[in-house]
Amino acid sequence: MFSSFVPALFGGFLIGLGAILLMVLNGRIAGISGILSAALWSRKPSDAKGIAWQWYFLGGLLISGLLMGAPLQAIFDVQPIDIAALSISMPILLVSGLLVGLGCAIGSGCTSGHGICGIGRLSPRSVVATLVFMFVGVITAIVFH
Template sequence: METSFTPIASLLGGVMIGLAALLLLWLNGKVAGISGIVGTALTDFGAASRWRWSFIVGLLAGGGIALYQWVGVSEIALRASIPVLIVAGLLVGYGTRLGSGCTSGHGVCGIGRLSPRSIVATCVFMGVAFATVFVQRHLLGG
């Protein structure tokens, strides 16, 4: 799979994510941590959760539109079985509970607020991600 270097699009995307997180914090007093938003939306179906569902739908729709319009992907091919994806999803969910948040909450919002806990959590997330890719690609040959 070939990828291209897109610094302008990447910078624009990063600015848009940061601006959206900042606006959510300023306007609603809420941190844009995806795991917290999804977790609360799945347990609270009241009127207070409408913005969460709008946020989730916007994330999914925006990602789908971007894949189709700019990347040219019209279908996604899964390279793992459904049971593996379910176990992976459960492990990610457990990890976000264990770490009191996810990379969006800690990495985007927490680091932006200079939270020491979020800086440490993000370093741990990234370290585990690097180690996982190394093991998968170089030791297991995947």
């Protein structure tokens, strides 16, 4: 019974720890859309010195997932999602990705920035943004399933 939520609890702990460490050690908020955007498109001369940390952060996300994926599957006896078995067409996935990106731009952040870091800082704007994310996600899941 408990083993079903232990991986999620462990992952949530690590995400929270990473967000706290980035704030304490670097003074930055761990909003993935902002970090990715700054890494890809920030070309101001004043950003040249500080841009490396974004690439390290993004690389750490990818590498930690690759390194920990197999051991955590073995420990918690969970199976990865078979993406090929999903019945979602590529055009729907592309449109969905574009809508998520548009939502991040309009909402000035993503679920990691607002939902984890913003709520942790008691930001009213982040609470509202997270409620909107969750509401739209629930409605989308109901409509498509």
